[in-house]
Amino acid sequence: xxxxxxxxxxxxxxxxxxxxxxxxxxxxxxxxxxxxxxxxxxxxxxxxxxxxxxxxxxxxxxxxxxxxxxxxxxxxxxxxxxxxxxxxxxxxxxxxxxxxxxxxxxxxxxxxxxxxxxxxxxxxxxxxxxxxxxxxxxxxxxxxxxxxxxxxxxxxxxxxxxxxxxxxxxxxxxxxxxxxxxxxxxxxxxxxxxxxxxxxxxxxxxxxxxxxxxxxxxxxxxxxxxxxxxxxxxxxxxxxxxxxxxxxxxxxxxxxxxxxxxxxxxxxxxxxxxxxxxxxxxxxxxxxxxxx
Amino acid sequence: xxxxxxxxxxxxxxxxxxxxxxxxxxxxxxxxxxxxxxxxxxxxxxxxxxxxxxxxxxxxxxxxxxxxxxxxxxxxxxxxxxxxxxxxxxxxxxxxxxxxxxxxxxxxxxxxxxxxxxxxxxxxxxxxxxxxxxxxxxxxxxxxxxxxxxxxxxxxxxxxxxxxxxxxxxxxxxxxxxxxxxxxxxxxxxxxxxxxxxxxxxxxxxxxxxxxxxxxxxxxxxxxxxxxxxxxxxxxxxxxxxxxxxxxxxxxxxxxxxxxxxxxxxxxxxxxxxxxxxxxxxxxxxxxxxxxxxxxxxxxxxxxxxxxxxxxxxxxxxxxxxxxxxxxxxxxxxxxxxxxxxxxxxxxxxxxxxxxxxxxxxxxxxxxxxxx
Numbered sequence: 001x002x003x004x005x006x007x008x009x010x011x012x013x014x015x016x017x018x019x020x021x022x023x024x025x026x027x028x029x030x031x032x033x034x035x036x037x038x039x040x041x042x043x044x045x046x047x048x049x050x051x052x053x054x055x056x057x058x059x060x061x062x063x064x065x066x067x068x069x070x071x072x073x074x075x076x077x078x079x080x081x082x083x084x085x086x087x088x089x090x091x092x093x094x095x096x097x098x099x100x101x102x103x104x105x106x107x108x109x110x111x112x113x114x115x116x117x118x119x120x121x122x123x124x125x126x127x128x129x130x131x132x133x134x135x136x137x138x139x140x141x142x143x144x145x146x147x148x149x150x151x152x153x154x155x156x157x158x159x160x161x162x163x164x165x166x167x168x169x170x171x172x173x174x175x176x177x178x179x180x181x182x183x184x185x186x187x188x189x190x191x192x193x194x195x196x197x198x199x200x201x202x203x204x205x206x207x208x209x210x211x212x213x214x215x216x217x218x219x220x221x222x223x224x225x226x227x228x229x230x231x232x233x234x235x236x237x238x239x240x241x242x243x244x245x246x247x248x249x250x251x252x253x254x255x256x257x258x259x260x261x262x263x264x265x266x267x268x269x270x271x272x273x274x275x276x277x278x279x280x281x282x283x284x285x286x287x288x289x290x291x292x
Numbered sequence: 293x294x295x296x297x298x299x300x301x302x303x304x305x306x307x308x309x310x311x312x313x314x315x316x317x318x319x320x321x322x323x324x325x326x327x328x329x330x331x332x333x334x335x336x337x338x339x340x341x342x343x344x345x346x347x348x349x350x351x352x353x354x355x356x357x358x359x360x361x362x363x364x365x366x367x368x369x370x371x372x373x374x375x376x377x378x379x380x381x382x383x384x385x386x387x388x389x390x391x392x393x394x395x396x397x398x399x400x401x402x403x404x405x406x407x408x409x410x411x412x413x414x415x416x417x418x419x420x421x422x423x424x425x426x427x428x429x430x431x432x433x434x435x436x437x438x439x440x441x442x443x444x445x446x447x448x449x450x451x452x453x454x455x456x457x458x459x460x461x462x463x464x465x466x467x468x469x470x471x472x473x474x475x476x477x478x479x480x481x482x483x484x485x486x487x488x489x490x491x492x493x494x495x496x497x498x499x500x501x502x503x504x505x506x507x508x509x510x511x512x513x514x515x516x517x518x519x520x521x522x523x524x525x526x527x528x529x530x531x532x533x534x535x536x537x538x539x540x541x542x543x544x545x546x547x548x549x550x551x552x553x554x555x556x557x558x559x560x561x562x563x564x565x566x567x568x569x570x571x572x573x574x575x576x577x578x579x580x581x582x583x584x585x586x587x588x589x590x591x592x593x594x595x596x597x598x599x600x601x602x603x604x605x606x607x608x609x610x611x612x613x614x615x616x617x618x619x620x621x622x623x624x625x626x627x628x629x630x631x632x633x634x635x636x637x638x639x640x641x642x643x644x645x646x647x648x649x650x651x652x653x654x655x656x657x658x659x660x661x662x663x664x
Contacts, residue, residue, distance in 0.1 A: 189348050190381035192368040194395035194446065200369075204394075208385045 042261035052257050060262035076243040079157060080225035083164045087221045091172035099180035113170050125234040128163055155237025163231040168224050172217035179213025215282045219275050226271050243267050295324035299482040300450055304354035307340050315340045315506040322484060327476055329485045329493040332503035338486045342452050346375045358450060374443030378455040380435045382427035388438050389423040395446045413441040433464045453485040469495055490530045502526050524662050527575045534576040534631050542568045548656055555628035560603050561659045573662040578634035580658035584651045604653045611646045
């Protein structure tokens with residue numbers, strides 16, 4: 001309600017167009033138009049020689065009902081959800097700690113948290129290969145401890161989850177931290193004063209009040225994971241294959257652009273539906289809570 | 293009325309934040325049913341003391357006993373001590389009903405009983421119709437009442453207030469002050485109240501501990517604190533005051549003693565045993581001065597007893613601050629001595645303007661001698 005008024009005012013003034021204009025044009029040229037092109041490609045006929053023929057067909061979508069693609073989508077969805085939950089579980093305490101620490105420690109913590117994002121994905125994944133590979137650090141350590149056989153850690157779903165979680169954790173922690181920073185410490189004390197143990201306080205005060213941050217974080221992590229392709233490609237092998245990698249290969253290896261386009265459209269639709277659903281339910285809850 | 297049983301005993305409470313910043317050692321006892329205030333400027337340690345009692349700070353030294361039982365080694369959620377915050381600290385995601393029921397729910401009280409007790413509390417704080425609202429939909433005063441209800445519903449053995457009225461506007465603050473005192477008297481709950489507002493402390497408390505730099509400067513009922521401050525700090529902090537340096541001159545009229553201020557004004561004060569030449573500090577409350585017309589026909593000169601003739605003097609008005617009920621005059625007495633004088637606004641005082649000469653009188657009994 002409070003925000004509606006300035007928005008309306010901005011709608012009438014030319015300043016609005018000035019602020020949004022440049023990015024709007026950018027989005028139009030580099031997102032909307034290419035995406036429309038992808039949508040168009042997805043209903044074109046695939047041709048092994050000409051890549052795509054301007055002849056409409058539903059074949060690209062029909063093919064996605066094959067068990068292979070079905071499994072692929074299911075795995076992508078499943079792994080992304082696992083990564084999201086894992087990041088939430090790991091990220092919530094971390095976010096709380098950072099939000100409540102003194103500025104010096106907070107700065108250091110944020111730096112450490114964001115550092116992985118400053119390293120290229122390829123290099124970061126290579127680090128994991130060194131650790132998890134058949135002759136990697138973990139297996140070497142196990143052998144030293146007397147294990148006969150090394151563990152197969154790399155090229156598993158677990159490896160993909162690990163890699164994606166590391167990459168996504170900052171996206172979870174930052175919005176939750178921002179939400180917790182807005183919760184007055186006196187609320188924590190009030191809860192404890194009223195008889196809540198620290199755990200009860202966290203569950204009844206911090207958790208519900210950091211929900212907006214948690215939802216934003218979850219949506220970010222989920223989206224990043226759903227569309228990931230380098231990490232699954234390098235750490236997942238065949239067992240950890242995800243849709244993003246499939247699209248990449250359809251485009252660059254198989255030259256089946258219409259196939260890649262249909263995969264893209266379905267992946268995007270899936271993500272938009274889930275993100276929309278999450279936003280709708282949380283917004284509705286927030287409205288019920290605040291506007292009554 | 294406060295009972296004779298000690299409810300809360302704070303013994304040698306010390307909290308060291310750093311070698312330079314230390315609160316305490318503080319010792320005081322709060323009686324059963326008493327309204328006890330910790331009063332002082334910011335940084336005097338009053339909030340730290342309260343937070344130690346609530347369990348949100350750990351003591352560096354000392355003990356706190358509630359009903360004779362050690363309190364300071366218990367975690368904050370097992371203290372049976374209610375705390376009302378300056379910021380109210382209501383849970384924004386819960387309705388008023390759920391805010392007040394928060395503690396009962398944690399104690400696994402059954403639903404019907406929670407509903408009954410929450411309704412009863414809302415009646416008590418005069419807010420029967422807001423149960424389903426969220427804190428953001430309430431005014432500051434309403435939020436404060438909900439916060440009080442939320443603490444009271446648990447029937448704590450001790451209620452702590454951390455400057456609960458300082459976020460309210462003036463009128464509401466006065467009104468809430470009355471309500472708070474009524475509520476506390478009616479329920480007989482022992483209360484420890486932290487404030488920097490001396491009027492609030494005087495109005496509410498059975499006893500006040502005035503704190504300065506982590507120490508108790510004076511502990512006593514409001515009347516003592518105001519009339520007989522133990523130190524210049526207390527005198528200055530409570531109410532506006534004239535603190536005047538003076539030296540004992542010798543016996544005055546009757547049993548009284550005469551003193552001379554550093555600006556050469558001679559005053560008669562109640563008898564002190566000090567030898568002539570001893571330095572003393574005098575406290576002259578601005579409202580204790582009375583105006584006399586100077587000529588004998590003025591009726592306002594009449595109530596002043598004979599012996600106060602010694603403390604009758606003429607002063608030149610430097611400026612007048614018009615406060616409605618009162619006028620505050622800054623005057624210079626006896627050519628040199630600056631004084632702050634407060635007089636009731638009335639028909640006769642309208643003529644007073646800066647530069648005017650007025651005749652003033654102060655009863656020697658109204659002059660308090662400070663030892664430190």
